[in-house]
Amino acid sequence: MNIIEASNLEYVYPDKTLGIKNFSLNIEESERVVLLGSNGCGKSTLLKLFAGLIKPMSGSIKIFEKDVIRENYLYFRKNIGFLFQNPDDFLFNPTVEDELLYTPMQLGFSEVEAKNLIAENANYFGIEKLYEKPPFRLSGGEKKRVALACVLQLNPKLLILDEPTSNIDGKTRNKIIEFLKEYKGTMILSTHEIDFVKKISNKVVLLSPDKEILKLGGIELLEDIEYLEAAEIL
Amino acid sequence: MKYEPIEALLKSASQYFEVFFIQENIKSPIRLVDTRIGLIGFLILVMLSISTFSPNKLFFILFNLFLLIILSKIPVYLYIKRVGLMPLFIFTIMLPQVFLSSLEYALLFTFRVFLAVSFLIVFTLTTPFKEILNTLRFYKIPEILVLTLSFTYSYTYLVFNELYRILVARESRRFNNKSYRKIWNEGGELLGMFFIKVYERGEDIHLARISRGYNHMAYQVKFEKFNLVPNLIFIFYIALITVGWVII
Ligand SMILES: Nc1ncnc2c1ncn2[C@@H]1O[C@H](COP(=O)(O)OP(=O)(O)OP(=O)(O)O)[C@@H](O)[C@H]1O
Ligand SMILES: [Mg+2]
Numbered sequence: 001m002n003i004i005e006a007s008n009l010e011y012v013y014p015d016k017t018l019g020i021k022n023f024s025l026n027i028e029e030s031e032r033v034v035l036l037g038s039n040g041c042g043k044s045t046l047l048k049l050f051a052g053l054i055k056p057m058s059g060s061i062k063i064f065e066k067d068v069i070r071e072n073y074l075y076f077r078k079n080i081g082f083l084f085q086n087p088d089d090f091l092f093n094p095t096v097e098d099e100l101l102y103t104p105m106q107l108g109f110s111e112v113e114a115k116n117l118i119a120e121n122a123n124y125f126g127i128e129k130l131y132e133k134p135p136f137r138l139s140g141g142e143k144k145r146v147a148l149a150c151v152l153q154l155n156p157k158l159l160i161l162d163e164p165t166s167n168i169d170g171k172t173r174n175k176i177i178e179f180l181k182e183y184k185g186t187m188i189l190s191t192h193e194i195d196f197v198k199k200i201s202n203k204v205v206l207l208s209p210d211k212e213i214l215k216l217g218g219i220e221l222l223e224d225i226e227y228l229e230a231a232e233i234l
Numbered sequence: 235m236k237y238e239p240i241e242a243l244l245k246s247a248s249q250y251f252e253v254f255f256i257q258e259n260i261k262s263p264i265r266l267v268d269t270r271i272g273l274i275g276f277l278i279l280v281m282l283s284i285s286t287f288s289p290n291k292l293f294f295i296l297f298n299l300f301l302l303i304i305l306s307k308i309p310v311y312l313y314i315k316r317v318g319l320m321p322l323f324i325f326t327i328m329l330p331q332v333f334l335s336s337l338e339y340a341l342l343f344t345f346r347v348f349l350a351v352s353f354l355i356v357f358t359l360t361t362p363f364k365e366i367l368n369t370l371r372f373y374k375i376p377e378i379l380v381l382t383l384s385f386t387y388s389y390t391y392l393v394f395n396e397l398y399r400i401l402v403a404r405e406s407r408r409f410n411n412k413s414y415r416k417i418w419n420e421g422g423e424l425l426g427m428f429f430i431k432v433y434e435r436g437e438d439i440h441l442a443r444i445s446r447g448y449n450h451m452a453y454q455v456k457f458e459k460f461n462l463v464p465n466l467i468f469i470f471y472i473a474l475i476t477v478g479w480v481i482i
Contacts, residue, residue: 048441051445053441053444053445054441073444074447077444077445077446077447077448078447080445082445082446084438084442084445086438088435089435089438089439089441089442090442092392092439092442092443094363094391098364102446102447103447106446106447106448107447136391136395150446
């Protein structure tokens with residue numbers, strides 16, 4: 001099954017800034033795709049399009065072979081885990097515990113079920129000590145850990161992570177790598193860390209500073225200095 | 235630096251409001267009272283506070299407010315922190331009344347509002363916000379109002395948090411003495427930035443909410459186990475105050 005079918009996507013922000021253009025890509029089940037590119041080349045924009053959170057101005061996109069229309073929202077939300085680049089946008093509940101409970105409760109779990117579910121994950125990321133704290137009083141890395149736990153707890157079929165390892169210490173980073181290696185679903189992420197990509201992915205999308213696809217390939221692409229320089233990563 | 239006092243004031247104000255609604259997880263006996271009964275009880279107390287100008291009645295209520303704070307084991311500093319400079323603020327608004335009617339009127343009015351708000355603070359300090367929302371739903375308050383309230387709750391934090399961050403960011407990059415004219419212009423820019431940021435961050439957060447399965451139909455009205463004795467005690471206490479208020 002094709003998880004993402006995108007053809008000729010173009011997205012323009014309300015202030016007329018171009019977000020991404022001419023973007024076509026198919027992503028199949030259990031592929032592990034990484035978006036690489038310089039700052040502002042459209043990675044975050046693309047990921048929001050892939051999650052069905054924004055709609056392209058032109059071109060077409062199908063997620064799980066379904067159109068991005070209201071009727072399919074619930075299906076998308078149940079099956080897509082999305083991590084925002086900025087945890088301050090992602091975390092909006094009064095306490096960390098509420099934060100973790102948010103999605104399960106929205107999806108209709110009972111409070112007991114939800115609490116059991118979150119306990120396991122909180123333990124994994126070492127955040128159970130933070131339960132009572134308001135998220136905005138956490139350190140940058142702690143916020144990221146809480147946000148990650150929120151996304152990963154439901155084991156979604158499609159995992160979309162916008163720079164999951166920025167701001168994070170070595171131990172947590174290794175945990176993320178360990179988790180992602182075991183994860184069986186489809187994964188799309190953006191990052192600026194090339195060695196991290198080598199450990200977890202098998203497909204690389206190189207974006208150019210003009211907000212277009214520069215080159216598509218396997219991880220051998222990461223050895224191609226010429227392309228990396230053209231993408232302004234090196 | 236000339237403009238520091240104003241900014242410092244703004245900064246502490248934004249920090250104060252940022253956490254205004256945040257639950258502090260108090261283990262209070264009031265938690266044993268069913269929220270549905272609690273809400274009505276506290277509303278009665280609020281009504282009693284604002285429907286009189288008699289100083290005797292108001293002091294009687296004040297006495298009961300203190301009693302309630304002690305009995306419900308709310309840390310006094312927490313209550314004081316929440317009340318903050320509110321009475322002063324109300325009095326400032328009432329200042330014209332000192333000349334239009336009388337000082338006594340302005341003072342009593344401030345006193346009334348202070349009491350009413352205090353009861354609301356005690357209620358919100360001891361009751362999780364989620365349960366307050368559920369209670370409103372239980373009383374068939376239209377969903378749109380309940381939702382508005384719940385958004386206000388999270389956006390209050392958002393707005394003041396943003397203001398605080400802008401102020402701190404500015405401070406960290408400031409190099410000193412500028413003309414008043416510059417300061418004035420900068421202040422205008424600050425305000426503009428602030429509104430744009432709040433608006434756009436609100437949108438981003440809305441996207442995050444959606445990505446995390448936001449579904450307003452999902453809330454279930456569920457309450458904790460009903461304990462008869464604490465509820466009866468609470469009802470009795472409210473009744474006693476009401477009777478006392480009428481007699482005095
Ligand atoms: N809310 C917005 N309003 C207007 N323009 C925006 C907005 N968000 C992003 N852009 C613009 O869209 C383009 C793509 O931004 P995007 O956030 O997708 O980049 P990115 O590849 O994720 O960058 P980074 O590596 O810095 O995260 C940039 O030129 C940016 O300035
Ligand atoms: Mg980005």
